[in-house]
Amino acid sequence: MPRGRKTRGKAGYMISAVAEMYNIHPQTLRLYEREGLLVPSRSHGNTRLYTQKDLEQLETILNLTRDLGVNLAGIEIILNMRERMKQMEDEMQAFVEFVQQELLERSGPERDRLQNTLMRVAPPYLTRSRVSNK
């Protein structure tokens, strides 16, 4: 039973709660914030509040630094690249879905040709659900 001040409000976790959950020093969390890797919001009393999204970011950071030995400069770059890759995937996804839509409205050799290209060119995880399973 936790005593004292609540460590978890609806607005997020306080620093010691996060530190305990991930077995990490509170100062390290402050370091990550100073480096711009993980910037939680603050309460009106200036206390850090970590949201669920912050915790996911933290897990990524810990994976990179603890398991893979990446330093903070590298982590920043990798997080940015991840973001860009996600965007690219989303664009690809949207585009593929549109062409699939076109596909459904056609028939005959043209349909086969489109479908062929889709399978050749689009990553499997984008086409599997709608096209190849049929």
Next chain:
Amino acid sequence: MPRGRKTRGKAGYMISAVAEMYNIHPQTLRLYEREGLLVPSRSHGNTRLYTQKDLEQLETILNLTRDLGVNLAGIEIILNMRERMKQMEDEMQAFVEFVQQELLERSGPERDRLQNTLMRVAPPYLTRSRVSNK
């Protein structure tokens, strides 16, 4: 005028030539090789030979470590991600080009619809050359 052994054969640059070109210690190049970041081929006498491709890889590495402060673990991951992003871009490119081809064979509202989607969804650098400039 360089004396002694040739530092540049048609097969590639020897380590001291590369070291001089990039103002880097030969031991550092050996370190990068040991870490798997930059693995040149070898002559039959076991001498390292750096190709043009190796030098490009080296420039990327130096940019990451010198200018951005990324450590070697991070560089390895970033190089891999770059590779994957290039692949994604190639796939995207091929797909967009195919749809553009389809586009040219159509007319009327259907063409407009396809073109619209292309512009909305494909990154500008993929469409500029063939579609938007017309």
Next chain:
DNA sequence: TTGCTCCTCACGTCACGTGAGGTGGC
């Protein structure tokens, strides 16, 4: 008051880069 929060400063450790030292082939 207690137990948290905030902050700054400082130390220990480890990775990276560099140098020395000794070898061998063109």
Next chain:
DNA sequence: TTGCTCCTCACGTCACGTGAGGTGGC
């Protein structure tokens, strides 16, 4: 021979993580 190559071992420096010390608000 000279000047390169190969290798291993070792040191200096710096970033990162952790701890101490002192403050303030719920």
